[in-house]
Amino acid sequence: MATDTREGTTRGHTPLIVSLQTGEQAVREALAQIMKGLAPLDLTPEDAIAVELVLAEALNNVAEHAYPTHHAQGPIQVTCDFEHGGLNVTVADRGLGMPDGQAPKGNPQPVDLDVQDLPEGGFGWFLIRDLTRDLTYTRIGRENRLRFRMDMRSTKAG
Amino acid sequence: MKLSTQAEDDIFVITVMEDRIDAAVALAFKEAMRSHAEQAAETVVLDLANVNFIDSSGLGALVGTMKHLAPERTLLLAGMTAPVEKVFELTRMDTVFRMFKTRQDALLAQKE
Numbered sequence: 001m002a003t004d005t006r007e008g009t010t011r012g013h014t015p016l017i018v019s020l021q022t023g024e025q026a027v028r029e030a031l032a033q034i035m036k037g038l039a040p041l042d043l044t045p046e047d048a049i050a051v052e053l054v055l056a057e058a059l060n061n062v063a064e065h066a067y068p069t070h071h072a073q074g075p076i077q078v079t080c081d082f083e084h085g086g087l088n089v090t091v092a093d094r095g096l097g098m099p100d101g102q103a104p105k106g107n108p109q110p111v112d113l114d115v116q117d118l119p120e121g122g123f124g125w126f127l128i129r130d131l132t133r134d135l136t137y138t139r140i141g142r143e144n145r146l147r148f149r150m151d152m153r154s155t156k157a158g
Numbered sequence: 159m160k161l162s163t164q165a166e167d168d169i170f171v172i173t174v175m176e177d178r179i180d181a182a183v184a185l186a187f188k189e190a191m192r193s194h195a196e197q198a199a200e201t202v203v204l205d206l207a208n209v210n211f212i213d214s215s216g217l218g219a220l221v222g223t224m225k226h227l228a229p230e231r232t233l234l235l236a237g238m239t240a241p242v243e244k245v246f247e248l249t250r251m252d253t254v255f256r257m258f259k260t261r262q263d264a265l266l267a268q269k270e
Contacts, residue, residue: 027182046244052211052241053213056211060180064181108250111251118224120221120222
């Protein structure tokens with residue numbers, strides 16, 4: 001079992017915490033658990049898409065860059081706390097730090113190019129930056145911590 | 159990566175038979191597309207109706223597929239679900255790909 005969910009809801013101040021070991025299949029499983037854990041919030045389809053996409057990008061980044069080899073796999077912990085109409089998300093890992101100690105700017109990739117010059121990567125951080133706000137990255141000791149907030153348009157949880 | 163191929167007249171229709179094109183399958187998807195599209199003539203229609211999640215790795219694989227097919231062969235996308243369309247809109251890749259609501263729409267547009 002690669003993932004472990006500690007709480008089933010994020011109502012009030014009981015955050016949803018999902019832990020996983022890196023690996024692409026583990027990312028899929030963790031996303032499924034997170035989306036299931038957030039189901040009580042009754043997010044709009046559009047918000048749910050944004051949450052799953054941002055978390056997928058954040059977790060894939062950790063799997064690819066913080067733990068770049070099979071020998072250096074490690075834990076990732078995702079915390080989602082629903083508060084004041086939005087999700088406060090923390091993604092923590094114990095892998096390599098970000099280059100220059102900063103999260104990438106995530107500039108939009110150019111698209112008005114000849115087909116052969118089109119970018120095949122670099123979309124991930126753009127999507128994360130575009131769909132979140134108040135993003136911070138800190139490395140304390142051996143732990144990387146990425147935090148951001150996602151405003152949810154409407155949910156039954158209020 | 160499960161794909162199914164169908165030739166309609168001289169148009170190649172490839173249907174993705176899985177519900178996610180994400181980091182776990184992006185490379186396999188790109189390779190499968192290459193081998194499936196090998197016998198394609200001018201036009202390849204990729205039916206994405208079964209796909210309800212794509213991430214940036216999957217998007218990169220689609221761009222890579224289009225680059226591989228060009229310039230002789232054109233890739234048309236069809237049947238995009240809302241989550242897939244959203245990623246294309248956000249990254250402005252909807253201005254790069256030719257997209258059709260359904261595979262029938264894509265085929266009709268080619269016959270005109």
